[in-house]
Amino acid sequence: MRNILFKIFIILFGFTASCYGQDFATLWQGHYSYNNVVDAVSGDNKIYAAADNAIFQYDTLTNQITTITTIDGLSGQQITTIYYSEIYQYLIIGYETGLIEIYSETDDEVLSIVDILEKQNITPVNKRINHFYEYDGLIYISTDYGISIYDLERLEFGDTYFLGNGGTQISVEQTAILNDEIYAACLNNNGIKKADLTNPNLIDFQQWQTIISGNYYTMSTLNNKIYSVRSNRVLYEIDGTVNTVATLPSLPLDAEVTDSNLMFAMPNMVDIYNANLQLVNSFQPNSDFDTNFRAVTISNNDVYIGTSKLGVLKVDINAAETYSEILPNGPLFNNVFRLNSETASVWATFGDYDTTTNPYPLRSRGLNYYRNEQWKTIPYDSLFEAKNLSKISINPFDGRQVFISATHSGLLELNNFDPTVLYNQNNSGLEPLGASSIRITDTEFDREGLLWSVSSRIESPLKSYDPANGNWQSYSFSSLIEDPDDEDGFFAIEIDNNGTKWIGSYDNGLIAFNENISNDPLRNITGEAQNLLPFTRVISLGLDNNQQLWVGTTKGLRVLYNTAGFYDNPNATLNQIVILEDGIPKELLENQIITDIEIDGSNNKWIGTFDSGVFYFSPDGQNTIYHFTTDNSPLPTNRINDISIDPNNGFIYIATTKGLLSFKAGGSTPQETLEDAFAYPNPVRPEYNVLGFNNLNDINKGIKVSGLTERVNIKITDIEGNLVAEAQSNVNLRSSSANYNFAIDGGTAIWNGKNLGNSVVRSGVYLIMISDLDSFETKVIKVLIVR
Template sequence: MRLLLCCCILFLSLTTQAQTPIGQWRTFYNLQAGVDVALGGNNYFYATKNEVVRWRLDENTFDVYNKITGLHDANIAQIAYQYDLQTLLIAYSNGNIDLVKDEAVINIPDFYLKQLPATKTIYQVVCYQQAAYICTSIGVVVVNLQKEEVADTYVIGHNGQFATVYDMGVVDGWIFLATEEGILKAPANSAVLNNYKSWETTSPTRITQFIKGNNWLGYSNGSQVFAYKNGWQPIFQSPQPIQPIQNAWIKIGNTQYAELSTTGTTIQQFNSPEFPHPVAINLIGTQLCIADTSKGLLIQYQGNWTEALPVGMRISQPQLLLHNGKSLFVAGLNGDPICSFSNNDWTTHPIPNTQITSLAYNLQSQTLLASSLGNGLISILPNKSITQHPIPSFDTDASANNMNAVTIDAQHNTWFTFQNNPNPVVLQSTNGNFTRMAPPFFIPNNTVGNILIDGLQQKWMQLPGENGLLLLNNSNTTNWKQVTKINGNLPNNDVRSLSLDHDGNVWVGTASGLGYFPCTNTLFTNDCNAVWPVVMDNNTPSYLLKNETIHCIAVDGANRKWIGTNNGTWLVNPQGTKVITHFNTSNSPLPSNIILQIAIDPTNGEIFFATTAGLLAYRGTATGNEIAETPTNVLVFPNPVKPTYQGPIGIRGVPRNALVKITDITGQLVVQLRANGTQAVWNGKDAKGNRPQTGVYLVFAQGDDGREKSVAKIVFIN
């Protein structure tokens, strides 16, 4: 399949973009997580897991290739560039292959689709003549770059069995393979390289990477470097560990880097403690450039290493998201910073080496709160200073640092939950006093998880494992309650997520299905059972996502629910009785189907998805909290609507769920819409499906009071 490549040209920042159109995606991947590099004339290609950045050296500009711009997959394993054919090959971890040439993307899915009794792992890609040799867990897959097809497969293990090939090198008319059975060689011009008998063992040494110099090939056993000269000859040794990087570069010990010649002498070298996991070192003009799996792409300038790419999001596997109406906050795995995104800029907040378990925002103090395992409560103040807070009541209790969740109630009090603690629920009042609490009945391991506070200030808390929910009402008297499948009709006792919608209903996601509680006002006085939403599936009623693990539920401005699962994300109507949209890796730029967290910017309707493979966002149709104070403040975008634009038109800031009418200048009705929350979306066509003529069109909005007001004008240009 051949697709035109839409390159996103970036001059100042790879993440700073203009207002994203409705229905469009954008990515926020960690550019510091380098995977591979490739050089091609004036182009330097730098790959991360989910995208390839092309650095145009002659123009000093950047393009980015990912699923949004035309690539067919994510989770990149290796890249390689064939200069004569000006072709970039991108090999993905699942075996899929893309070729990028002449601003088009050609997909070669043969290896990906092939049913094999072995796993498919790609270790290296080497271009030789007009072919690319992909070293895999079954052998070598050969791609003819000119014909754009898989040409052959070399299965060269003992007696023709699958054998892992880690790397390939060519020197003096021989092809060498680094395999799990040792180093093999065969004549490069052989017509039967797919026959295992064509290969002979030159060394039983098992290596995973060759050292490839100018007209020489070598390898390292960890303490010596050997070059092939009618046999493997030692040319270099070191008392410190030797690690091949790329081409003829090696890392010696932890801080020394050297490029070797065929005799083992050093061509150039430098010392630097900054690169724990380098994947490539190249000379760009007169400056050294290094790519590292944790430091990104850096260039040496006046003796210092500086980032070659713009600063962006620093988290590869986001776990937690929080949007406070102005900024997005992201937390990742143990050791990751907290990152914040505001006004199209990212800020990195280094925190103690700890696992963040939840995020909350105190609007009164403008402070981000993060609970953690091992470091208790961490706060980020408006001045970006970071503080670790001890819980005074727990000074002598180590479990006080194992905090599962934090949240803020309507009176600005702070609530905490803990694990393995006899008082797993703690209230910190605004006066600073602490109250320790525990239910009067047994809960396993004295552990309470995530916490949600509903509109009546009742606390809904997850009990880890298959123990349902713990409820607390402490408005007048302290009442506790446990909700399960039997006592509350939960779909499953393994609760994974909690969410409060605009009608005051609490939605509960479990390990198999979801439900909502429409009776929060009678929670402690009468039976209050979860309702399982029913949808029509092929004219058959069924429970919504009954067999799905529900990682998260987010509510947009129109009270619709975005639901994150192991099989993508679903958008459903407010009652959960109709599926509006389902995004997964097959029909969207999502790099993974596992959606861990969803956060929504209520102002512009952008939905952020934290997946196991990175963060990205989709511009939705509903907004939530921005109602224009005057009609002149209603935002229409794009405006004017130019002839080349065929996408949706957003009308933002109208009364919530307003009836919106668009007329021509004479008052003739063109189309009538219903807003999703505070935003209406028009497809740019009249009721008959025709594009309006050039002219000025008026927008009227009718709110709950029944009054209709002129709120905006739209200019169409044809």
């Protein structure tokens, strides 16, 4: 009955939280960091550990690790505490915002409870969930406003207690119940409060007794006694009287009672006491496991310690500090700043800079790459102290050579995943601002293999570097910028087929530079006269397959359609894209902060925003294919840092401030020849269930033809030569609203298995005949369909 009730609540109230478990789980993949564990609990031969905004489960019998993320229905917000109910087999998750989620272990479903989150009479800063305590089928929720009660049997809220004088909101850290009396550990000198659970009027603050003053952080029951830690680090025993038991080394971040043990997790120590309050063991970080402790729990005589950098450490309760690490594979941090998925590896960096390209506070962080479905870490101590690693550029003539801008330290070169050299003012043409801060914000390779970089607030901000011979060149912007030290920097660089470097700036709009132009090689577009909004920063650029420059600003989107003729036009202007919304003309992405622009193999546009998620537009921007937000997708936040497209398989990697995800878009970059073109699945078996669907955007269905060139015509016939389906590049677009049965997305075509009469084809052999419209190259592929 509980499972049935849970499913009814999911259907009626939790549809948004659970729907992308149904619709998107096969299209999305989460790449969350599990290093920083905020809480850990045990139950039924399992350990649950909550990282910042995702959870992993460790089976203590099989050692298997599984994850629960936004892909499964979690909100992606900041988790503060978790609790596992063995009776109901629910994992209860509390958040900074007051949101509560219940994960049903039996149903693999997530129910979102928004009552506290949406409560109007509670100040938003007071809605933080601090602790859960289960008693007689009820969960007592300790919050920054007081205590609320939730019925796990009926899945509904009960009373809320405001315990402060006059019924005001006060912070309750933890609660515990003993002999039908509830005890609350309170902050702000509100002490320990106690009340009789049989009293029907506990919503009256006067029914609560303050038994001792001060600030209290924990509340636990063990061996028919109450234990609490005060701000002076003293552990008190409450048994009719208040007695001092011990003084802890520091204030605990977590206090748990499991298997008749009272445990305290402190930043540099975990103490475990038995039922008689005798110290069983203490654990500390060591040189091999250098981290802070955050949480602790016990299962089957093993201690599991949640840490700030190493996930969960496992150790025998009676052993010395012989730890083993437990955590899912993932990147170092959730706040991924820059991505690059152009090759077989996905690179991720975690340095950043502010809106004026200021890198402070400096980030001394390692970097990650994702290869063969595993995240690998290159630690900071092997990176030549390169701080604030950001933009990643891969040598197009040598995919093993990677350059990463360090927005303070210079330019880092890696070869075969090994850091090789850090270029700075001492060994290269790079120049610092002041004594040592080299403000490189973006880099880009041109068609000749030169690496171009832009550095902020110096006279010659544009540099080129030739990896083949080590030559550096510098280019001054003094004809445009009189006092570079007063200018606040550059954000992005793109290079077109004519060698023009397009640069987005803070104060000087869109800058163009081409060293091959003899007359006025440095120009810019700025101000309302050229349709670039005044006082607008150009922070992102994207050059599409037609050499049209898409310009992202802090006030919206602009397009320079004729980049080739820019230097021939003294009055070049940018254009906004006007769309019809309910028949009313409207500027596309008006007033949006555009953080990134990426172009896929079909010339569609992927656009990241500061607070509105990700947009996926048709080549001209007139049709919105997708608009992903936290409301309709697994995105943990609508703030997008970066987007990168894998050209081989069409995976879209999306970096947010709260986690990295990938989306299976299914397109790919066109190839030079048809030599490697192939169809899959082949044969198409009945169990694949890929035939007859109408949505070509679901790449888990349909028959795909990959390895296509840029302009092809494809005909599908049966074995007797009867035409079944036909598609042509740039005509039958997968992103079209025409509901094609057969369409092309860059280097990949997808067919839903229907014929020209819109009926699903019969079993048999079908011929896929591909013709390149430019080179006249052809290829024929046979596909067997079994229904």
